Amino acid sequence: MSDPSRAYKWILLISSLVTLGFLLAAAARENVTAEWRHVQKDYQRILLAKAGDATSRRVAGQFPVEIRQVTVPALNTVDRCVSCHLGIDDPRMKDQPEPHRAHPKELLKIHRTEKFGCTVCHQGQGAALTFHEAKAEDYFWDYPLLPASLTEASCNSCHDPRALPRGAAAKLVRGMELFDEKGCWACHKLDGKGGQLGPALDNVGLKTKHQFIRANLKGSQTVWHWLSQHFRDPMGIVPGSRMPAPALTPVENEALTVYMLSLRKRSLPEEYLAPDKIEQKYARLHPPAPNGEALYKQYCASCHDTGLYTRWDKNFQRFVPAIRNPSFVRTEDDECLLANVEEGRPGTFMPAWGPKAGGLSKPEMEALVAYLRGAVKPAELAAAPAGGSVERGRTLFGRNCAGCHGAQGQGLIAPALANPVFQKAATDAFIAETIRSGRENTPMPAFARAGFGQAEIADLIAHIRKGFTK
């Protein structure tokens, strides 16, 4: 007869041995084969090879193999990057391969490791002890390690990049310039100023990959890859996007990506902000005198281009009016122009630019109007003929105007005439003159040439004012 307790004892013994085996393997991984240990032993070999005299040989020989970390309570970080990047502030290591290499550009002399740590500039998972986990790209971690080529994105949190010594953050500064040059402000707000067709970008650098539509994103699923692919082809990444692809060289694409990543609204303790950042905040309270031409390039040119001809926008499937065309500005006084700029054309692609919308101040909008006008003075317009018939106007409009302006004046390929701001800002005399003379160098025909006299114009005005149904 077998003793059942014997069998149990065997089972117990074997399972204990298996558990012990696992524990030993884990201990070995932690204590003998861990990645950081290999790195540190490697580093010790480099130290020994470099040691010139007996003292430094002794010091290198006693190099402790242990986890190293930098705790920065003010930033809420514990960075163990220095467990592997041991030579990071040792100039003798400048020619060693990664991770032993000394830090480039002497950045750590200014930003001491004890005060700053590493992740404040690099992102990544500070507490990790393998490079894969520190990088944290395919990991549940909001801010994976930035590629070294994009790390200048961090400077903007604590500095006014334009005030840094030349070349210290060249890529970031180039990205900021491109944002102006490419007219991104036409559709995006920063600090409360800009168009509203696209989202405000103040905090786009703190968005995580989960906050982007990535169904069409091929390759690396990181925010920076998304941004650079989206610049190449906005519609390919976000179907139906109204964002035009900015023509960028690969170098410019990277610079603009760095700038986007740098847009982070985070509250850092005062002592981490460089003096130039604090000056930048005060400088914003005293903006320079507005320059109409510069404002135009920044806020209007993306849609209106030079404003001297009507632009066909294939994204909008609509003409964008020639707002610096002499035959337009001569027909409007400054007040009407200002009303259009301040209130925009609600429901169309033309945004409102007043303080509550696009964030432009009155002096800025006045400078813009002066720029639109150039040297062209408002003409004395003949009074509009009155007493037209809405009925006859409807027929005329349907035959001659609806194909471009929409049967209900809702705007089709040409501007919306039922628009409340148009209805308010445009005088009858302005409408009459526009119908009679059209606008030179635009698709808007001069109907006087088609034989329209006072009677037809009166009928059309009656219809434009009262005939549209919602």
Ligand code: HEC
């Ligand atoms: C376990 C060791 C280890 C840890 C921990 C570690 N690294 Fe590294 N790091 C490496 C190695 C090895 C390389 C070189 C890898 C390569 O070239 O593929 C490297 C490369 C880098 C690079 C260059 C990558 C590039 O884009 O060229 C940066 C930047 C970097 N590490 C920063 C960090 C930061 C910041 C941390 C802490 C969050 C960190 N590392 C933690 C081992 C480590």
Ligand code: HEC
């Ligand atoms: C003040 C911001 C800042 C801090 C703090 C900082 N770095 Fe960097 N680091 C950078 C920038 C910017 C670069 C890219 C420089 C370049 O090549 O233009 C960089 C590059 C690197 C590289 C890659 C070098 C290369 O080009 O291959 C490594 C590795 C690295 N840093 C590690 C660290 C570690 C580890 C720490 C913490 C001890 C740290 N850094 C702290 C800004 C910083």
Ligand code: HEC
């Ligand atoms: C977390 C905040 C922080 C970040 C991020 C940061 N810096 Fe700094 N930096 C400072 C502070 C604070 C000082 C002032 C140090 C002092 O004067 O003691 C400074 C000083 C400097 C200086 C020397 C002073 C000067 O203006 O000439 C340079 C250069 C510099 N930083 C470059 C950079 C670059 C380049 C980056 C991005 C890679 C960067 N910093 C990122 C906080 C930061």
Ligand code: HEC
């Ligand atoms: C004509 C309007 C227009 C212009 C000009 C424009 N954008 Fe956009 N942008 C949009 C719209 C609309 C979206 C939202 C749809 C999308 O993601 O593509 C968008 C989305 C974005 C996003 C993604 C933001 C997020 O939070 O998802 C970024 C980043 C961006 N634009 C940057 C830029 C930059 C940089 C420029 C200048 C080179 C620019 N845009 C020019 C209309 C525009």
Ligand code: HEC
């Ligand atoms: C071939 C297309 C086309 C036709 C047909 C046409 N228009 Fe226009 N119209 C335009 C375009 C395009 C503009 C904007 C021109 C510019 O400044 O670039 C415009 C501008 C106007 C404006 C000024 C709108 C504003 O926002 O200031 C009025 C008023 C107007 N048209 C009335 C009419 C009337 C009335 C008719 C018919 C009798 C008509 N148009 C026929 C294309 C057309």
Ligand code: HEC
């Ligand atoms: C996102 C594209 C876009 C931007 C940015 C934009 N506009 Fe427009 N604007 C339009 C469109 C489209 C129209 C015609 C409205 C319609 O379709 O009904 C228009 C109409 C106008 C008109 C009326 C023109 C007329 O014929 O009566 C003025 C004036 C004007 N814009 C000025 C400006 C100024 C000044 C800026 C810069 C501060 C600006 N726009 C920025 C798209 C834009």
